[in-house]
Amino acid sequence: MRDLPAYGAGVTVTRPRPVPRDLYAVAAAVLLVTAAVLVGRYVYTYDDLIVGWPPLLGRWDPHLGPGTPAAVVVAAAVVAYGPAVAARLPWRALLPAAWGTALAWTWSLALIDGWERGVAGRLTTSQEYLSVIDRWHDIPATLRDFNGHILLHSADNWPAHVAGHPPGATLTYVLLDRIGLGGGGWAGALTITVGATAGVAVLVAVRALAAERLARRAAPFLVLAPAAVWMGTSADGYFAAVAAWAVALLALAVTGRRLWWAAGSGLLFGLTCYLSYGLTLFAVLAAAVLLLGRRGVRARPVLFLPLLAGAAVVPVAFTAAGFDWWEAYHLLVERYYEGAAGVRPYAYWVWANLACTVLITGLATVAGLRRAGGVLVRRRTEGVRTDGARAEDIRLAFLVAAALLALLAADLSGMSKAETERIWLPFALWLLAACAFLTRPRGWLAAQAVLALLLNHLVATGW
Numbered sequence: 001m002r003d004l005p006a007y008g009a010g011v012t013v014t015r016p017r018p019v020p021r022d023l024y025a026v027a028a029a030v031l032l033v034t035a036a037v038l039v040g041r042y043v044y045t046y047d048d049l050i051v052g053w054p055p056l057l058g059r060w061d062p063h064l065g066p067g068t069p070a071a072v073v074v075a076a077a078v079v080a081y082g083p084a085v086a087a088r089l090p091w092r093a094l095l096p097a098a099w100g101t102a103l104a105w106t107w108s109l110a111l112i113d114g115w116e117r118g119v120a121g122r123l124t125t126s127q128e129y130l131s132v133i134d135r136w137h138d139i140p141a142t143l144r145d146f147n148g149h150i151l152l153h154s155a156d157n158w159p160a161h162v163a164g165h166p167p168g169a170t171l172t173y174v175l176l177d178r179i180g181l182g183g184g185g186w187a188g189a190l191t192i193t194v195g196a197t198a199g200v201a202v203l204v205a206v207r208a209l210a211a212e213r214l215a216r217r218a219a220p221f222l223v224l225a226p227a228a229v230w231m232g233t234s235a236d237g238y239f240a241a242v243a244a245w246a247v248a249l250l251a252l253a254v255t256g257r258r259l260w261w262a263a264g265s266g267l268l269f270g271l272t273c274y275l276s277y278g279l280t281l282f283a284v285l286a287a288a289v290l291l292l293g294r295r296g297v298r299a300r301p302v303l304f305l306p307l308l309a310g311a312a313v314v315p316v317a318f319t320a321a322g323f324d325w326w327e328a329y330h331l332l333v334e335r336y337y338e339g340a341a342g343v344r345p346y347a348y349w350v351w352a353n354l355a356c357t358v359l360i361t362g363l364a365t366v367a368g369l370r371r372a373g374g375v376l377v378r379r380r381t382e383g384v385r386t387d388g389a390r391a392e393d394i395r396l397a398f399l400v401a402a403a404l405l406a407l408l409a410a411d412l413s414g415m416s417k418a419e420t421e422r423i424w425l426p427f428a429l430w431l432l433a434a435c436a437f438l439t440r441p442r443g444w445l446a447a448q449a450v451l452a453l454l455l456n457h458l459v460a461t462g463w
Contacts, residue, residue, distance in 0.1 A: 266310025
């Protein structure tokens, strides 16, 4: 008997291409957001969650606006040319270019809602900072008496956003008013202008701590972030910029630059803590920077002197003026649970908050985080390599992981139930740096742009 040919011999078998792991991560993120929407709408009621379009604070409102054409043009330009320009532009030109493009993107998105609703009226509502400007005629006296108006049952209690933050937040807009730039238009313009620098700060830190090539790859994603929907105009965008520059200046200080960078970093870290209680979690990123720059720290331990001296300036000034930060924080916790937080269920928001994070960082960031996690896992299983590019990737992945850890700590604390699409902007911007690990950036950038445009045109965001 002759041997029969093996089954399939001579036949070319085409194996199905494996599904990229990035797509699995993206699919999981889409399911998370879908679950948050469906559970929020059909399991809970508005009286349970106190948001109009769960998991976002807003309402369904399809609309166009004067910013629509500009937003589409900016998005198309960044998708088409952003990666190439970021790769070739001289570094000193790249930073102002990134800032300018981020400004154009944020302004155009804000103006989709029109000037009044999108910019000038954002910070003037009854719960916002500008609603109390007239109560700050005597700044030292107001600071001394600030804690007496935090609780809901106190006389002339502060509006939600004023009570929910240290007075540094409100004082920013009071001082803006004092120099003759009063009103919602100027406040909105300042907030957008400063907030748009946050991405530039992230680029500076990534270049100092990891590599310029990674900063260049991340640049288009930081410019075209879906988070810009809430950066214009939310005071949390301004907070994000202050915190980001505190980290960036610390990164410059520990990598051999002048010690004055450490003093500037400390000053901004101190200010950050007096803008938002939750941003004390940026100590996690500061620790990550010190660890990544430990060689510079060991070589120049004296940098702790200007760092700590700078960090003391704002706390000492506010304490001398009569404001007690710790007392205010404990009163805020009580006020928090007197209000919506006492109703909003932790069991929903502890995971729905993460769905909000997907919406503000985009699916590209989900894929980038998966790749960053892969870099750290391989580092642990394979050991430290001497390859320079490999070490740079590990450093960036570690920095991103620190930001993610801070965000998860905020989530588990229960002090961030809803509205995290704006509250977590300072953390979200650092997650976007993980997009430096992505290949085929134009496709991912297009996905980011489409998400931002859909959100801004379909949902009327508010806070």
